[in-house]
Amino acid sequence: MALPPLPDEEWNDEVDRALARLLPAERRNRAGAGDALAVLVRHPELTRAFLGFNVHLLFGSTLDPRLRELTILRVAHRRDCAYEWHHHMKLGRAAGLTDADIAAAAGAAAADEFDRVVLGAVDELDEQSILSDATWAALGARLDDRQRMDFVFTVGCYTTLAMAFNTFGIGPEEAPLAGT
The missing domain is CATH 1.20.1290.10 (AhpD-like)
Known part of the structure; x- marks a missing residue:
């Protein structure tokens, strides 16, 4: 993998907030999020902003x-x-x-x-x-x-x-x- 998932020890409140729009609390961890989200949360601010858009397209789209x-x-x-x-x-x-x-x-x-x-x-x-x-x-x-x-x-x-x-x-x- 060119960019590895965020290591377990670096998961913090900022990462949790970044994933809150998409994942329930019990999945906001390295194992529950999966590789894609675990890589994206290396940049929590970008992930949080992007997931707002992505969540609309998946769950709020017409x-x-x-x-x-x-x-x-x-x-x-x-x-x-x-x-x-x-x-x-x-x-x-x-x-x-x-x-x-x-x-x-x-x-x-x-x-x-x-x-x-x-x-x-x-x-x-x-x-x-x-x-x-x-x-x-x-x-x-x-x-x-x-x-x-x-x-x-x-x-x-x-x-x-x-x-x-x-x-x-x-x-x-x-x-x-x-x-x-």
Whole structure:
């Protein structure tokens, strides 16, 4: 791992506050948080600020959870982020994604027309940092403005996390899912 988890002896009240938005008290420790969060809390202020945003996208977003997870999986695939792929494949299944949906996020043809729009929109944002008017309108066939905003921010958030996880050397683990 390029950046190791924060050692047990360095977990303090500041780290606890950084994780409070996402984890219950009994999981705000090295073992309960898992590697990803244990690395991120090396910078507690940044982690606390970022998790506010990330928690909204996971639990307060206007996007349907299935669509959110399909979106995140496409980002994980495009960014070759094993950590995101592993964890969000599990979350995606819990949100209703099928094996075929997961394969579509990895580049297979999606059976559902709107899923194809969503996956193409992720690709557009990743390649151009903007959605075309046609894609914005196609998303608008099923999503309102707030949902489309949450979609764009979901792509951006998980692209940022993929860059961080890949750079810091954070890979899949079998620890409890923290939501990240």
